[in-house]
Amino acid sequence: MKYRLILFVLFIFFSGESIRAQFGKFDSTARSGKISYRVICNNKNVDRNEVIVKLGGFEKEARSAWDFFARGRVTGIYMDDVNNDGFFDLLVTVYSGPNGEFGTMYTFASQENKSLITFLLPDPMMDGKLNTGYKGYDQFSMLDGTVLRKFPIYKAGDEKGSPTGGYRVAQYQAVREEQRGYKFQLLRTYDTK
Numbered sequence: 219m220k221y222r223l224i225l226f227v228l229f230i231f232f233s234g235e236s237i238r239a240q241f242g243k244f245d246s247t248a249r250s251g252k253i254s255y256r257v258i259c260n261n262k263n264v265d266r267n268e269v270i271v272k273l274g275g276f277e278k279e280a281r282s283a284w285d286f287f288a289r290g291r292v293t294g295i296y297m298d299d300v301n302n303d304g305f306f307d308l309l310v311t312v313y314s315g316p317n318g319e320f321g322t323m324y325t326f327a328s329q330e331n332k333s334l335i336t337f338l339l340p341d342p343m344m345d346g347k348l349n350t351g352y353k354g355y356d357q358f359s360m361l362d363g364t365v366l367r368k369f370p371i372y373k374a375g376d377e378k379g380s381p382t383g384g385y386r387v388a389q390y391q392a393v394r395e396e397q398r399g400y401k402f403q404l405l406r407t408y409d410t411k
Contacts, residue, residue: 241291241318248297248308251275253331255308259292264316267291269324271308277332284334288324290314298360300392301327301400308334309365311358321356323365327392327400335399339365339390347407351383364405365390371409384411 247256254274259267269292271284289312296309305328313321323339342348342356351371359366367390371383386409390402 241293244292246295248295249274250297250306253306253328255295255297255326257292257295257308257310259288261291264291264318265289265314269310269312271310271326273334275331276328277330280332280334284326286324286336288312290320290322291318293318293321294358296323296358296360299363300325300365301394302363302392303328303330305329305331309360313356315354319354319356321354321358321367323358325392325400325402337392337398337400337402339367339402340404342367342369342388345404347404348386348388351381351386353378353381361389363391365402384409386410 241261244257244259244261247254252275256272258270261267266287266289269286269288273280273282292310292312294311297306299305300307307328308326310324311321312324325337326334329335342352351373352369353372355369357368367388368385370381371386372381373383376382386407388407389405391405392400393403395401
């Protein structure tokens with residue numbers, strides 16, 4: 219059973235393009251112990267969709283649901299402790315662009331299961347270490363509370379859908395930010411064939 223789960227996770231990680239092509243209604247729940255996050259999105263529009271996050275198991279003073287508009291369509295959720303405080307956080311993967319090629323993650327960090335702080339994964343186009351050869355087709359996974367973003371590298375002259383530069387992997391860690399709560403900081407990046 220353990221090997222089937224590992225193979226399933228690897229399949230999802232490496233076949234992101236075929237999964238993103240199917241944008242139907244998204245309704246999924248992540249759960250650990252008494253804490254749960256249910257995420258619902260109709261995914262009707264290419265550019266903007268209402269996302270509802272329902273909380274389960276949080277303290278009474280916490281809001282029971284959050285709603286926001288995402289730029290793109292929801293394709294998946296993760297539950298992990300990204301800010302390393304002992305409480306599970308929610309990460310929502312969203313893809314935008316005409317063909318759903320540009321991915322990001324909306325993060326909801328639990329504050330002792332009483333409230334949430336939200337923040338986004340940085341745009342690779344705004345980072346000089348990542349933007350060379352970037353044209354989207356992001357794939358995401360989690361590793362010990364950090365976020366891994368993997369995408370193909372396009373060289374000059376490469377046609378859409380035919381990158382020849384291998385892959386770039388970026389690892390992000392949530393860090394405390396004085397005024398806004400948290401942000402993702404790039405830990406390391408490397409290219410592979």
